[in-house]
Structure formats: C-alpha cells, structure tokens
Amino acid sequence: TGPQINTDGTGQPDYLDVDSDDDGCFDALEGAGTFVLADLTTSNNLADSDEGSVDLNGVPTNLGSPQDTTSAVIDDADKTGCGGITGTVDITDTSIPGDTLDMAVTDNDLNTNPLVAETIIVTVVNDVTLESEQVTLTETGPDTGVFAGTVGTTFGTTAGTNDDGIFNTQAGDTVTVTYNDDLTTIGFTAVLTDTNTVTGGDTGTVDITDTSIPGDTLDVTVTDNDLNTNSGVAETIVVTVVSDNGESEAVTLTETGPDTGIFTGTVATTYGNAAGTDNDGEFNTEAGDILTVTYDDAFDALGNDPVAVTDTNTVTGGDTGTVDITDTSIPGDTLDVTVTDNDLNTNSGVAETILVTVVNDITGESELVTLTETGPDTGVFSGNLGTTFGTTAGTNNDGTFNTQEGDTVTVTYDDSLGTTGNDPVAITDTDIVLGDHDNDGIDDITDIDDDNDGIPDLIETGGNELDGDEDGDGIPNWKDTTDNGTGDGSITDYTDSNSDGIPDIYDFDGDGIPNHFDLDADNDAIPDVLEAGNIDSNNDGLVDTASFGTNGLADEVETSSDSGVLINSPINTDASSDNNPDIILYNFLDVDSDNDGITDTTEAFSNNPNYNDASNNGQVDGFVDSDNNGWHDPIDAEGTFPTLLNSDSDSIPNYLDLDSDGDGLPDTFEGNFQVSDGDNNGIVGTGIPDDSDGDGLADTNDPDFAGNILGGFGFNKDRDGDGV
DSSP, X not given: OOOOOOTTOXXXXXXXXXXXXXXXXXXXXXXXXXXXXXXXXXXXXXXXHHHOEEOTTXXXXXXXXXXXXXXXXXXXXXXXXXXXXXXXXXXXXXXXXXXXXXXXXXXXXXXXXXXXXXXXXXXXXXXXXXXXXXXXXEESSTTOOEEXXXXXXXXXXXXXXXXXXXXXXXXXXXXXXXXXXXXXXXXXXXEEEEEEEEOOOOOOEEEEOSEEOTTOEEEEEEEOGGGOOOTTSOOEEEEEEEETTSOEEEEEEEESSTTOOEEEEEEEEEEOSSOOOTTSSEEEEOTTOEEEEEEOOSOOTTSOOOOXXXXXXXXXXXXXXEEEEOSEEOTTOEEEEEEEOXXXXXXXXXXXXXXXXXXXXXXXXXXXXXXXXXXXXXXXXXXEEEEEXXXXXXXXXXXXXXXXXXXXXXXXXXXXXXXXXXXXXXXXXXXEEOOOTTOSSSOTTTXXXXXXXXXXXXXXXXXXXXXXXXXXXXXXXXXXXXXXXOOSOOOOOOOOTTOSXXXXXXXTTOSSSOXXXXXXXXXXXXXXXXXXXXXXXXXSSSOSOSOOTTTSSOXXXXXXXXXXXXXXXXXXXXXXXXXOSSSOOOTTTOSSTTOSSSOHHHHHHTTBTTBOOTTOSSSOTTOOOTTSSSSOHHHHTOSSOOOOOXXXXXXXXGGGOTTTTOSSSOHHHHHBTTSOOTTOXXXXXXXXXXXXXXXXXXXXXXXXXXXXOTTSTTBTOOTTOXXX
C-alpha cells in the first residue's frame, strides 16, 4: 500500500475524515452524488444503506447516487452540495417612542411544511439599555418563507422589563433584531441583524412679553418644528393664555413663513380690576396680575411627551404722579410748580421736559408752563410762573399771571399711568393768593403786623385770633359774624353792631377796614404808629424801618429780628381809667386817650377845619379814605404829620395832657363846666367813668350815649373869643 492522504493535515487520513478539507461541508455531500444534509447520520456520514453494499454473492450494489471523490472534497474553498437559502432580517429603520416596530425574516429554509404558516422567534435588544424582547414572527402564509411580527415601544430612559412585549426607548437609542440563519447558500450559518434608530423631535418653547402695563399688546411665540407638518404653507396653532384673575383667551398663532416652525400672535390688554369676558380678544389687567401662556408640546428632543411648557407676563403699574404748586402767594411772587412721576423719565440719559396747565380759577387766565427734569433720570420736573397784581385776567400764555388776594391758582397734571396700571383722573394742586396789605413781601397770614404800624395784629384785635376759624366754616374769624360750628378753638367775637361784615372787635372804628389793616384804628386822624409810640418821619402811617425779617414786624420795635416781642408796649395813657372789659384801649384805639372828656382829634388839632371833630364823637369829621388804608386822606396826604397841639409847650401834647394850657385847671373842667371831676384827678367823673360803648370816651361826653351833656352851655366854649 502507498502513503495515506490527509488533505487537511488533521489527525485522521481522508478515508477516515468525514470532512477531508475541513471546510465544514461534509465529504458525503461534496462528493459525486445527489445526497443532501438530511441523508447524513449523526456522525455526518452516510447511512449504510446509502454507502452501497454487496449481495450474498459479494457483488457490489449501489443503492444511492454514485459516490466518487470530487475536487470539492479536497478544496476548502468549494462547498458545493452544502448550501441552503441565505435569509434576510429587517426592522423599521427609524422610530420615535410610542411607535410599533415592524420586523420581517425572509428564509425559505424555514418553510419546512408547505401546508401551514409556521412561526419563528427572533431576539430584539435595546443596545443602550440592554432591554431584550423575544418576538414571535409568523409566516405570512403557507409556503411563503416570509415571517413577520411587531414589537411596541414607549418612552423610557431606562430598561423596561425583558420579554414584556414592549420596549422602553428614547431618542438616541438603537434597537437591534437578530436572526440566526442556520444554512446559507454556501452551507454556513450566519448571524443576521438589522437596527432601528430611535429619534426625537424639537423640544418646543413658548414665550410671552415679559412685562406689560394695561393697554399693551402682548406678543406670544411658539417655536417647535414638529408643528411644521406642511413645508409649503404657513400653518396655524392655538395656545391658551390665562390671567390669575381667571380670565382666559385662546390665541391663534401663525407660522412666520412656510417651513419656519415659528408661530407668532398677539393678545390685547386693557385696564380692569376684575376678569373680563373669556375669548373676547382682550384681557382685563392691572398691576400685579400674572398672565400665563401654555403650550403642550407632544414630542420633545428625547422623543418624550413632556409636560406642558409655560411662560408668564407680569403686569406692572407706573408711578402715581404728584403735582405741587406753591401753597400760598402774594401778587408779584413767583410760583414754583413741580411734577414727580418717573413714568415721564423716558430717556435716562437726558433731562426731559413736560408741559402743565395752570389756571387762575377766578379770572380764567391760563398759562402753559414748561417743566424741566431736575437732572437725567430723576423723574422730577420743575418750573415756575411769575405773577403780578391784577384784578382781571391777563393775556393767556404770556408767562405771567395777574393775581389778587382771594384768587386761587390751580395746576393740573394728567397722569396717564398709576401704580395699579390704570389711567387715573387728572390731579391738581392749588395756590391760594393771599394779601400783602403793607407790601413788605410777607403775606398777611404769615405777617404778624399786616399794616406795618409797628403794632402786632394780635394786640390790635385785643388778643382775638383774626386768622383763626373758631367755628370751622372756612371763614377767617375777622370776616365771620356767625358762629355755626366747631373749628380750631381760636378766640374771637362775632358781634357786628353796624352789620358791615366785620365783627366789631376787629374793626374798632367801624369804617370797614379791620384794625390790622387800618392805619388809624380809632379814626381820630392820628395814625396808630404815632399813638403807639413809634416813629413815622415821612407821614406814611408806617413805622420807619427797612427791615421786617420774616415775621413782618419791624425789627426796630422788637427785641431782636423775628422775636415777635416788642421792646415797648403800645402807649396807654389812661390805662387806669379806661372802662372796656373786652379789649385794652391803647391810645391807638382810644378816642380820648387822657380820658378828660375831650376827644383826641379836638385836642390834637383844635378845630382845624381839615381835621375837626365838631360832634366830639372821637372820629375826624368828613372821613375820606380813597386808598382804603383806614386813615383820613387829607392828613394822609401831608408830607409831614402836622404838629400836635401842645398849648403849654411841655413834653405832653394836649390830647394826652390833663391840663393842656398848664393853668392849673384841668381840661375836664375847662372843657365842660357841667362835667364833674369829684376826685379832682383831671378825669371825667369820680373814679372810672362810665363808657357804655367802650370807645374810651366817657358817656357824659359821648354823643353816642343818650344821657350825654354835650348840649349844655359849658361844653368846649371859647369864652374870651380869642379862637382858643
């Protein structure tokens, strides 16, 4: 025998090796003949009945196909005789969570029974989470060799339960199906796979104007390319906007253009402190409200159906503006006007301007006033307006107001945005024009000496509070003759004997000019400034000074500037014999300052035809007062005050001298022989004389008293005819 052949070099020679070339295809199949895999035994060789045999006579009998060595038997690259059909496997290429994945295996080798639809099982694995599902595929029909089936998916970020029939998936996962093909066309086995890629969408966003004020239009935007279902047209969606006051509006958003995936729309607002009507296209809002837009994105970047997304608008208000004008003024003052409203500060880099209207409520004159911001970004705007004395309206918008005492000047500012976001009603402030009767630049309310005679007003009114309002009716005491309420509790007296509208206590001489404006409060032609003991060198009825401080009282008559305390009290010559319980009869209120029964006018001027008191009533005859200062015009017009008579040339003028001629006989006796001076003190009567009307002139000598003796033969006679 020759050497034994061992093609594949393994431990057995070819005649004992069932796969001589070690190519995986058995020699019985690669050799000549028509044997197939089913003909092989478990030893991968032919059954005896197929190998051939001999009969009883030893003659070979070939029951199978003829067997012979072929090239395939010894060529490991040739597997002729071993092949089946190479199968294919397929799964849906892409999916999103929630999709059902379709799978199919095509392999006719699996069609073992052409009469029924058979089934196979494949394995499907989520390559990221490693969740695994065994999926049964069913032949699409008897003898087709095509097997199909499905597996469901749901969103999940981690592995679900294996073999529960549904996969957890999210964007980025891959799902692989595996089919093990046991027989390919070349006779090998093969592991066949196909992969599904899990994708997501666009995570949508929603936006609404961040802040607003009532009246604004709110912009609403949704960005989500998943909504762009038709790239050829601009599509629409609807979102819901809700206010925390309960109102709701459905807002239609329109794509900004075909295929953009950006959808925009608007919703209007108006001021309202309660919910408006739903879906009427306009929200009622006020400061503090929150408006929320909601977009329910069905599909985000992970493939999830996320919770709805929202954005909010906060409704804000503005600054409730204020306006201010000088509280009180006198004609000639400059009025300061201020508006404070930061809403007007529209440019923080510059000082801006606004216009306001100022009106004289009495005359109707109107002025537009420009207010300038006090500095960039302050929101405070100020300006001013001049005034001048005028009893009627001046020219509108000429920059200066005509004003007089009693006028009110009102500035109006129309604030368009309040703190609640509303458009409030216009606001105003008012300047009250006060008088300045002495023209010292200090209004009469502030001025404690309104006529500049050097006598504080409170003294001139007997301690009654002229500018108070005792009954709270808004009328100052010095003008109020009726007590009709409860006010500030100030001291006053309402008696008005002559019905001139001024209580007697404030107008002692009844001339219609109140004492605090009256330069001659007792109307005896001697100005109060002199009767009080002050100096008036130019005969203007005013104390000689150029300095009044801020209280309006001449500095020269008070202990120090603005102290309000007099250096010397006003003179009261007959203080011990005056008879008026309601008021101190200082000389400037006393028509008979020495109480000798002869009036000051008579004694001071001795029947001067221009300054006479023929009736002895204590007031100058023929009173004329064209300038309403309370002082008789003829003597007011004198360049210097006439010299007061002083018959005995002593230091005391006659109207203060109980013995004017110094002859030892009191004026009381010489003036009226019928008047008794029982205590011989030069004063009428015995003790304190009666004075029913409290004017300082004794009843016996007062024409106002019915029992006077002025008609007797002895009164004020010139017995020697020398004119005195």
